[in-house]
Amino acid sequence: MYRNCGDINYVCRKYHISRVSLWRWNKAYDGTIESITDKSHKPKSRHPNAHTNQEIRWIRNYVRRNPRITLCELWVKLKREKGYKRTITALYRVMRRLNIKFYKGMQIKNTSKKKHNKKYETPKNIGEKGQMDVKYVPNECKSKVLPEDKKIYQYTYNKANIKKVHPLEKLLKELGIKPS
Secondary structure, three states, rough: HHHHOHHHHHHHHHHHHOOOHHHHHHHHOOOHHHHHHHOOOOOOOOOOOOOOHHHHHHHHHHHHHHOOHHHHHHHHHHHHHOEEEEHHHHHHHHHHOOOOOOOOOOOOOOOOOOOOOOOOOOOOOOOOOEEEEEEEEEEOOOOOOOOOOOOOEEEEOOOOOOOOOOOOHHHHHHHHOOOO
């Protein structure tokens, strides 16, 4: 379409693409659809710092011969006996990537990032829990009876489905404050 009309802005707006993408596709287009289809992004060669096949063979053999070996022991053995030059972190990552199983006694920290990994305690009876909020009351909101130099806080307790009188309510009654 760009080659027919020549308006770059019109084509970019119509197809919701950037000018760079249009130029890249126009440069690659030779008249066939295959020329602009996505090619593989897989690298043609291995990374120069990747573990060699020899190193992977060493790791597999040590784990096979010593099934109860820990990560640190394996790393030290490889370093002393085979001249392994990589860090313990690299060894851990390659073992995870190759799915080499660690023995059950080995303590490996879970690296998955979870916001909350504990189960919530659900109440057994209705009214066992509630929510309490504490807020600072600014001077503008205080009544003229209260002194301005003292800090005042507002306590609110959500007592939905609560059977018993909460200790905070008793305290508020003793102080002569009506709970809201």
